[in-house]
Amino acid sequence: MSTHLIEVIITNKKGVRDPEGETIHKHLILRRGYSMVSRVRTGKYLLLEVNAENAEEAVKIVKELCEKLRIYNPVVHDIELRVHA
Amino acid sequence: MPLTNEEIDEIRKILGREPTVEELAMFEAQWSEHCSYKSSRILLKLLPTDGKHVLVGPGKDAPAVKIFRDYAIVFKIESHNHPSAVDPYDGAATGVGGIVRDILSLGAKPIALLDMLYMGDPRDPHANWLIRGIVKGISDYGNRIGIPTVAGDTWFDSSFNTQPLVNVACVGVANIDDLVLGAPKPGDLIIIAGNATGRDGILGSSFASKPLSEDRDKDIGAVQVGDPLTEKLLIDALQFLVSKKLVRYIKDLGGGGLTTAISETAADHGLGAVVHLEKLHTREKLSPLELLVSESQERMLIVVDPSNSRTVEEILKRFDLQYSIIGYFTDDGIIRVYFNGNKVAEVPAKELARPRPIRRASTPPQDALKGLKPIFVLPPEPKYEEAILKLLASPNIASKRWIYQQYDHEVGIRTVVKPGYGDAAVLRLLDGSRRGVAVKGDANPRYTSLDPFNGAANSVGECFRNLVAVGSKPIAIVDELNAGNPEKPEQFWYFEMMLKGVAWMAEELRLPVVGGKVSFYNEDHMGRQVKPTTTIVGVGRVDDISKAMTVEFKEHGSAIAIIGVTYPELGGSEYLYRLFGIEEGEIPRPRPVSEIRNARLIQKAIRLGLVNAVHDIGVGGLIASLAEMAIMGRLGFSIDVANIYARGVQRIDELLFSETQARYVVEVRGDRVDEFTKLARSMNVRFSIIGRVVDSNRIVITSNSKTVVEIDLDRVADVYNNSLEVELEGEA
Numbered sequence A: 001m002s003t004h005l006i007e008v009i010i011t012n013k014k015g016v017r018d019p020e021g022e023t024i025h026k027h028l029i030l031r032r033g034y035s036m037v038s039r040v041r042t043g044k045y046l047l048l049e050v051n052a053e054n055a056e057e058a059v060k061i062v063k064e065l066c067e068k069l070r071i072y073n074p075v076v077h078d079i080e081l082r083v084h085a
Numbered sequence B: 001m002p003l004t005n006e007e008i009d010e011i012r013k014i015l016g017r018e019p020t021v022e023e024l025a026m027f028e029a030q031w032s033e034h035c036s037y038k039s040s041r042i043l044l045k046l047l048p049t050d051g052k053h054v055l056v057g058p059g060k061d062a063p064a065v066k067i068f069r070d071y072a073i074v075f076k077i078e079s080h081n082h083p084s085a086v087d088p089y090d091g092a093a094t095g096v097g098g099i100v101r102d103i104l105s106l107g108a109k110p111i112a113l114l115d116m117l118y119m120g121d122p123r124d125p126h127a128n129w130l131i132r133g134i135v136k137g138i139s140d141y142g143n144r145i146g147i148p149t150v151a152g153d154t155w156f157d158s159s160f161n162t163q164p165l166v167n168v169a170c171v172g173v174a175n176i177d178d179l180v181l182g183a184p185k186p187g188d189l190i191i192i193a194g195n196a197t198g199r200d201g202i203l204g205s206s207f208a209s210k211p212l213s214e215d216r217d218k219d220i221g222a223v224q225v226g227d228p229l230t231e232k233l234l235i236d237a238l239q240f241l242v243s244k245k246l247v248r249y250i251k252d253l254g255g256g257g258l259t260t261a262i263s264e265t266a267a268d269h270g271l272g273a274v275v276h277l278e279k280l281h282t283r284e285k286l287s288p289l290e291l292l293v294s295e296s297q298e299r300m301l302i303v304v305d306p307s308n309s310r311t312v313e314e315i316l317k318r319f320d321l322q323y324s325i326i327g328y329f330t331d332d333g334i335i336r337v338y339f340n341g342n343k344v345a346e347v348p349a350k351e352l353a354r355p356r357p358i359r360r361a362s363t364p365p366q367d368a369l370k371g372l373k374p375i376f377v378l379p380p381e382p383k384y385e386e387a388i389l390k391l392l393a394s395p396n397i398a399s400k401r402w403i404y405q406q407y408d409h410e411v412g413i414r415t416v417v418k419p420g421y422g423d424a425a426v427l428r429l430l431d432g433s434r435r436g437v438a439v440k441g442d443a444n445p446r447y448t449s450l451d452p453f454n455g456a457a458n459s460v461g462e463c464f465r466n467l468v469a470v471g472s473k474p475i476a477i478v479d480e481l482n483a484g485n486p487e488k489p490e491q492f493w494y495f496e497m498m499l500k501g502v503a504w505m506a507e508e509l510r511l512p513v514v515g516g517k518v519s520f521y522n523e524d525h526m527g528r529q530v531k532p533t534t535t536i537v538g539v540g541r542v543d544d545i546s547k548a549m550t551v552e553f554k555e556h557g558s559a560i561a562i563i564g565v566t567y568p569e570l571g572g573s574e575y576l577y578r579l580f581g582i583e584e585g586e587i588p589r590p591r592p593v594s595e596i597r598n599a600r601l602i603q604k605a606i607r608l609g610l611v612n613a614v615h616d617i618g619v620g621g622l623i624a625s626l627a628e629m630a631i632m633g634r635l636g637f638s639i640d641v642a643n644i645y646a647r648g649v650q651r652i653d654e655l656l657f658s659e660t661q662a663r664y665v666v667e668v669r670g671d672r673v674d675e676f677t678k679l680a681r682s683m684n685v686r687f688s689i690i691g692r693v694v695d696s697n698r699i700v701i702t703s704n705s706k707t708v709v710e711i712d713l714d715r716v717a718d719v720y721n722n723s724l725e726v727e728l729e730g731e732a
Helices: A019-030 A055-068 B005-015 B021-030 B081-086 B088-104 B125-145 B204-208 B216-222 B228-243 B257-268 B288-293 B306-318 B349-353 B366-372 B384-393 B445-450 B452-469 B489-508 B574-580 B592-607 B621-633 B652-657 B670-682 B713-729
Strands: A002-012 A043-052 A077-083 B054-056 B064-066 B071-079 B109-119 B149-156 B165-175 B189-194 B249-252 B272-276 B299-304 B323-330 B334-339 B342-348 B415-417 B425-428 B436-442 B473-482 B513-519 B533-542 B559-563 B611-616 B636-640 B664-668 B687-694 B698-703 B706-712
Touching: A002 A055, A019 B228, A043 A055, A055 A077, B005 B021, B005 B342, B021 B257, B021 B288, B021 B342, B021 B349, B071 B088, B071 B436, B071 B473, B071 B513, B071 B533, B081 B088, B081 B125, B081 B165, B088 B109, B088 B125, B088 B165, B088 B228, B088 B249, B109 B125, B109 B425, B109 B436, B109 B533, B125 B149, B125 B165, B125 B228, B125 B713, B149 B425, B165 B436, B165 B473, B165 B533, B189 B228, B189 B306, B228 B299, B228 B306, B249 B257, B257 B272, B257 B288, B257 B299, B257 B334, B257 B349, B288 B334, B299 B306, B306 B323, B334 B349, B342 B349, B384 B574, B384 B621, B384 B652, B384 B706, B384 B713, B436 B452, B445 B452, B445 B489, B445 B533, B452 B473, B452 B489, B452 B533, B452 B592, B452 B611, B473 B489, B489 B513, B489 B533, B489 B592, B559 B592, B559 B670, B574 B621, B574 B652, B592 B611, B592 B664, B592 B670, B611 B621, B621 B636, B621 B652, B621 B664, B621 B698, B621 B713, B664 B670, B670 B687, B698 B713, B706 B713
Parallel strands: B109 B149, B149 B436, B272 B334, B473 B513, B636 B698
Antiparallel strands: A002 A043, A002 A077, B054 B064, B064 B071, B071 B165, B109 B165, B189 B299, B189 B323, B249 B299, B272 B323, B334 B342, B415 B425, B425 B436, B436 B533, B473 B533, B559 B664, B559 B687, B611 B664, B636 B687, B698 B706
């Protein structure tokens, strides 16, 4: 057993709007002249410290708990799980 | 719901040729149940919709009633049941957005939101997740657009575990002269203002017009995300345009998107339209079909006289609101849609907007017998202390603090009577006078599922009583009928009976039903309908907000009176369900004549200052009302149930827990009891003085001086205040 740091990134699915990102983009970034930025998407970030045999198992546990505890809504959100280096 | 073969044949007949794909999509969106009311339209004609206060009845985005000589109230109810089942947070939030835009369409200023939520068992994990998401979605959106959520209604029942009912209402005020009541004219420009159109909610209304599919991922196209910032800009910009009298007509782009907004506006005024789709501002590249039926939120159609267009454009720009001028109205009744110069659709507006109504088959199911069965044998009498605490712990009775504390109910400083303290919310008109408006929403899913006719009538009665209890005069109601699948006769029957119940009771109480909404296909994956539910939202006139009445006991030594007769009506009661799991039996009768007579007494007693507190008797019966009055007032009471004016009652539980309608508990001022008694007698109202408010922390209930129960108020208050939170969050 060892400790693994697992990152969870939750964003709205590609086809689903993200008004918060749009607002930051339009009302802040573009207004201040950063016209090279063409899109902003926001999301939620979680960092979990997990005790598990190995990193794959830690990811599996986190994936399951995110689904079971409804930390994200699979209908609306994409979820990305990463092992923190 | 895709078009049926017969409908496609009918479309061929209307057009005299094969329809294009764009035309088919337009018909599919507009002929969906959600937009066209095709299954309900014939029956909806039964509702009384007129009256001396009615300025705008059903048919527009929102109705308007005259509340004072110079002021109108614009209010409307809406359901977002299906979107909330898939994505509770955004589904509920966008429901709020939609109902607010309906209010804007008449040029009114939105001042209050109400949420009527019928949700699953808080201990079921999926239902619990839905509840949290729904409440958060409403509160975030409402708080961000700065409109307080002031009142509502909540019910928890496992039939709503996967398909909740999310009904939201908005109340707006306007000077009568400022209401936007004009009609578009040929040549007027069509402006779409607000969010850029995207692929959101493509055919979402058609999605709401079918049962939820097992595989929810497939419904992704119908998910919409709320954008409260744009909504706020729309609210501000439209009010400004209206105040400058620059717009002729406003309509929300809701279900059915552009297609519905244009076809209904054209059909309602005998017009046609020319639309150039490529002019619409978009977020992504869309096909003409998608442009026609996208249900992107926070968009509105504004109709402007061409001579005002430049000024309107300048104002929209100043408010930083995106817009596009996409076409104009014509006088030939035909909607012509072009995309980059190519004609993609040419359809007659009337035929598109109004499909032929359908009279659906309607049959009572076997289950309906449950509501006809008299309760001829009761379970053994319980221990009363335990029974009372159990009942007050029911999530349907316990304080809804967990919910309304998430809402900002004071933005705008209009709120006089806050959630929890009155039977209805009371809001200031804020015109410098003491005038105000009372609002409340009510339903009882158990009643309507057992006996849809009487249950729906009772929702009207309950709303009426709640408005009366705060000292207002009820003016009008809107209704939301949440029903099952209209294609199934045994489910449609519930809809038909609920509607007839509302129509009957509203007429008897002389409360016009000025608008409303129908939501069908509220069934789970197994095709079982959720408890069919009639939600009623009413508004009342308050002449003097300083006299607005609240429920809490105010002083010890005052007398406690019950207005109305108590009958042994325990069928469908919270008591039988919560203590014995019994969910059947004749529900309490609607009693319109007693309602009117008793309401007059309450109104007069409030006006004369004879009473300190008024609370209607509803779910949970007499004991629930008394407990709430004591808890909120932090004063105990002592009553003798033998003094209750009752008929046919054999047991104490019938007195304490019966949910007989047309009743109120009032706290009569200690020094005005004689006056009150005289007044009640002179008005021929049944009443009984049953006890008094005491200067201690005790609740004492006796029967012919023999103690029935004696409990500490603190214990009762603890159970009442904290049970819902425990249900939702688990034990601490």
